[in-house]
Amino acid sequence: MSGLHEVDVAIVGAGPAGLAAAIAARSLGASVLVIDEYSAAGGQYHRQSARPGPPASDATQAERQGRALASRAREAGVAFWADAYVWAAFANAMLAVDQAGMRRDVRARSLVVSTGAHDRVMPFPGWTLPGVMTVGAAQALVKAHAVVPGQRIVVAGSGPFLLVVAEGLAKAGAAVEILEAARFRASVLATFLRFPNRWGELLGLLRTLRARGVGLTLGRVVMRAEGQDGLQGVVSQAVDARGTPIAGTVLRHDADALAIAYGFRTQVDLARMLGCRTRYDDAAGGHAVIVDADTGRTSQAEIYAAGEVTGVGGHEVAALEGTIAGLSAAMSLGYTSPAALSRLAAARRGRAKAQRFADVVAATFAPSRDLALLPAAETIVCRCEGVTRDSIDRAIAAGATTASAVKRWTRCGMGRCQGRMCGWGLARLVAARTHSPMALADNLTARLPLKPVSLGTIAGSNPPLVK
Amino acid sequence: MTAPGAVAPVRFTVDGAEVVGKAGDSVASALLAQGMRILRRGPGGEPRGLFCGIGVCFDCLVTVDGCADRRACLVPIRDGMVVERRLG
Numbered sequence: 001m002s003g004l005h006e007v008d009v010a011i012v013g014a015g016p017a018g019l020a021a022a023i024a025a026r027s028l029g030a031s032v033l034v035i036d037e038y039s040a041a042g043g044q045y046h047r048q049s050a051r052p053g054p055p056a057s058d059a060t061q062a063e064r065q066g067r068a069l070a071s072r073a074r075e076a077g078v079a080f081w082a083d084a085y086v087w088a089a090f091a092n093a094m095l096a097v098d099q100a101g102m103r104r105d106v107r108a109r110s111l112v113v114s115t116g117a118h119d120r121v122m123p124f125p126g127w128t129l130p131g132v133m134t135v136g137a138a139q140a141l142v143k144a145h146a147v148v149p150g151q152r153i154v155v156a157g158s159g160p161f162l163l164v165v166a167e168g169l170a171k172a173g174a175a176v177e178i179l180e181a182a183r184f185r186a187s188v189l190a191t192f193l194r195f196p197n198r199w200g201e202l203l204g205l206l207r208t209l210r211a212r213g214v215g216l217t218l219g220r221v222v223m224r225a226e227g228q229d230g231l232q233g234v235v236s237q238a239v240d241a242r243g244t245p246i247a248g249t250v251l252r253h254d255a256d257a258l259a260i261a262y263g264f265r266t267q268v269d270l271a272r273m274l275g276c277r278t279r280y281d282d283a284a285g286g287h288a289v290i291v292d293a294d295t296g297r298t299s300q301a302e303i304y305a306a307g308e309v310t311g312v313g314g315h316e317v318a319a320l321e322g323t324i325a326g327l328s329a330a331m332s333l334g335y336t337s338p339a340a341l342s343r344l345a346a347a348r349r350g351r352a353k354a355q356r357f358a359d360v361v362a363a364t365f366a367p368s369r370d371l372a373l374l375p376a377a378e379t380i381v382c383r384c385e386g387v388t389r390d391s392i393d394r395a396i397a398a399g400a401t402t403a404s405a406v407k408r409w410t411r412c413g414m415g416r417c418q419g420r421m422c423g424w425g426l427a428r429l430v431a432a433r434t435h436s437p438m439a440l441a442d443n444l445t446a447r448l449p450l451k452p453v454s455l456g457t458i459a460g461s462n463p464p465l466v467k
Numbered sequence: 468m469t470a471p472g473a474v475a476p477v478r479f480t481v482d483g484a485e486v487v488g489k490a491g492d493s494v495a496s497a498l499l500a501q502g503m504r505i506l507r508r509g510p511g512g513e514p515r516g517l518f519c520g521i522g523v524c525f526d527c528l529v530t531v532d533g534c535a536d537r538r539a540c541l542v543p544i545r546d547g548m549v550v551e552r553r554l555g
Contacts, residue, residue, distance in 0.1 A: 037522055039543070044521065050543065051474055051491035118523045130504035130516025137520025140540070145489075145496035149517075229514050230504045267523075383518070383526055386510030416525035421518070452525070452536065 003105075007033040007079070009329050010095065010108030012086055012270060015043020016315040017114035017307025019069045020322030021329070022078045024343075025112075028327065028335035032078045033106065035097055037085040041073070042066035043116055044136060045315040050144045060168075062315075063143065087449040089273045093302060098453050103460040110302045110329035113271045114322060117285050117308035119261035121157075122367075123381045123389070123425045124374040125224035131231030131257050138259035139165045148172045150257025154234045156222045157261045158182050159365045163205050163216075165259060170212035177253060178209070179236050181243070181262065181368065183219035188364045195357050221245070223374065225258055234258050243368030262367045264312045265424055269446035271309055276300050280439035283366040285312035286424065287442070294348060296325030304329050313358035320351035372428035381429070382422045384415020392426065396433045403427045404443045416452055419444040479548035488544045495520070495527050495539035506539055507553045529553075 009025040011018045014036035026032045034041070040048045046066020049056060055067060074080065084099035093111040097104040119134035126132065133149060135157060141147045148169060155166040156179040163178065170176045192198070209216060219238055223245065226233045238249035266285040268278055277299035278287040288311035289298055296304040306325040307318035324347045327340055375381055377390040387410045395409035403419070403426045406412055412426055413419030419426070427442035434441070456462035474489040481498065488497030495506065495517045505514040506527045518526040520540050527539040530551040539550075 038541070049491065050493070051489070118519060118521060128509060128513055128515060130506070130514050133517055134519050134521075137517055137540070140520040141496055141499065141517075145492050145500075147492070147496040147500045149499060230516070380509070380511070380513075383509065383515075383524065416528075417523060421524045421526075 005033065005104060005106045007031050007106065007108050008333055008335075009033070009110045009112060009326070010035065010093065010106050011112040011114060011326075012095070013043065013114040013116055013307070014038075014041035014070075014080070015114060015116045015307060015318065016045050017116070017318040017322035017325070018043070018112065019046075019066075019073055020319040021112045021114060021304075021306055021326030022073045023069070023076060024323045024326030025330040025335075026073070026076045026078050028330040028337050028340055030330040030333060030335045033081065033108070034073070034078055035081045035084050035086060035095070035106070037083070039082045041070040041080060041082070044140070045318075047140060047143045049146070051146065060143075085451055086270055087451055087453040089270055093274075098457050101454065101457055101462040103457050103462070109333055110304065111274070112296070112304045112306060112322075112325050112329055113274070113276070113289065113298075113309055114305070114307045114318075114325075115267040115270050115309055117264035117266045117312050118420065120263050120265040120285070120424050121261055121421060122371050122374050122428065123379055123422065124222060125376045125379050126226055126231075127260075128380055128383060129225050129227050129231045130229070131227065132225050133257070133259055135161055135165050135259045135261040138257070139168060142168045142172050146172070148174045149259070150174060150255065152255050153177075153257040153259060154179060154222065154253050154255045155259045156181075156234070156236070157263075158367060159261070159263045160361060161261070161263075163209065166214050167205060167208050167212070169259070170209065170214050174257075176212070176214045178214060178216045179220040179222060180216065180218050181221045181239065181371070182365050183239075183241055184364065185241075188360070191360050192364070195360070198357060220251075221371070221374070222258065222260060223250070231256060231258055239368065239370070241368065243370035262371065263365055264308065265420070266309050266312060267420075268309050269418070269450050271298065271303075271305055272445065273448070273450065274300055274303055276303060276305065280442065281311055282438045283362040286438075293351070294324070295328035296321055297328060302329075302332065312362065313355055314361070316354040317351060317358050320347045320354060323347040324351065369432070372425070372432040375425065375429070381425055382410075382412040382415060384417050384421075385411040387412040389429070392429060393433070396430060401430065401434050401436060402441050402443050403430055404445065406430060407444060413444045418446040418450070477544045477546055479544050479546065479550060481550045482552055482554075492544050493540055494529060494531065494537075494542045494544055494550055497544050498539070505552070505554065508555075
């Protein structure tokens with residue numbers, strides 16, 4: 001045990017928001033500690049290759065930017081704890097951290113929560129088969145390890161992220177097909193046309209996909225995954241605007257990998273444990289930490305939030321929110337610089353502009369109503385505890401009206417992942433069955449420890465895990 | 468010696484059999500590169516593999532050097548590492 005680490009500003013999560021917050025707070029003179037669960041800074045967006053040596057010549061812009069941001073932070077004197085996660089938080093920004101099996105405690109005068117988001121998944125028949133993974137998993141394999149998860153890959157679900165990941169998989173040599181659940185409406189396209197600065201990016205992506213022979217089908221949903229000990233094929237069906245499958249449109253696709261996600265789900269467990277108030281916005285990832293847009297301040301004193309935890313908006317919004325929160329956190333502790341106020345003002349303007357586009361994207365890919373009907377009676381909904389849809393239905397029939405009531409009844413969402421994977425699907429199911437709003441149904445609460453931690457770590461008696 | 472630009476091989480074992488991965492692989496990526504998709508069995512005995520790939524879902528748990536429940540997607544491979552899957 002290494003005693004209590006005291007710091008002006010602690011930042012949890014080293015993605016675009018956390019790195020920007022760290023650089024901003026440090027630039028005003030505050031001492032800054034960044035805590036991140038991975039071995040390299042950058043989060044999902046700026047994920048680095050894990051291969052030793054200099055960056056590859058084909059490193060993406062996101063990877064290069066991440067490397068530059070991380071070294072800028074380090075050169076400025078930001079402390080970085082890698083392989084470290086916060087498993088509990090207490091009043092006054094006290095954090096209990098597990099770093100590779102070692103217990104480390106932190107007390108921060110100000111805290112920035114930038115824990116990001118993860119893929120949002122809906123359970124469906126066959127989704128536990130090896131070879132079925134999230135879109136983020138496929139991307140991490142390619143970006144960090146240069147490993148392609150299959151030779152014939154279906155990328156499905158919803159959101160612009162599908163295109164980006166499909167491009168990476170195709171460039172790495174896989175045959176890729178994209179099934180996008182959304183059916184674009186004219187009004188959405190008209191709105192998109194108001195953002196000409198985004199056309200180039202999208203057209204470039206579509207052109208690369210076409211050149212690589214990647215098919216893109218709109219309004220089609222993966223109904224089930226098939227295989228014995230691993231994925232062999234995927235069955236899809238066209239859906240209408242409500243997500244209702246259309247008769248006579250079933251297709252089977254040979255595939256040895258399926259990458260699937262319906263956008264992202266915010267990771268607000270730490271913020272909620274700290275008592276930060278949230279609002280509910282299903283299109284923007286579910287629970288979102290309520291912040292004052294001008295400062296990033298949450299409902300709790302000296303706790304700030306930035307990035308996807310305040311509502312999924314992409315890396316640009318996240319980085320600007322990080323700058324706002326980092327500057328505000330340092331300024332509230334008395335640090336400042338002549339340029340601080342103008343930097344804050346510029347970041348606020350930039351954020352407002354980037355958020356307008358993020359809102360269009362969120363509305364375009366808002367998950368449809370009938371996705372909740374994907375799991376069959378015998379489909380495992382809770383991967384950790386093996387809870388099936390029919391046992392959830394029995395709990396609902398017996399009176400459960402929220403996800404957390406079903407959790408107590410069935411153990412759905414009570415396993416190691418604390419409902420991170422099944423929570424949204426469970427809530428959607430409850431909301432559909434009981435005709436209640438997601439804001440009420442989606443109420444699983446992560447409990448201490450936020451992620452599994454060994455007793456040896458808590459007691460501070462563990463030898464460090466060999467990395 | 469490894470040629471410039473080439474990635475050094477890393478030798479480890481999975482359930483007693485030697486597997487050769489590349490420096491920078493996680494346990495999960497090294498196994499997937501060998502076509503080994505099954506990492507454990509779920510509560511009903513059904514096969515499970517890498518799912519979220521970013522340390523969130525805890526579906527890829529394996530035993531590494533005697534330490535149970537390590538996330539295969541996060542643990543980097545090392546020469547001589549002993550990985551065991553719970554397939555029973």
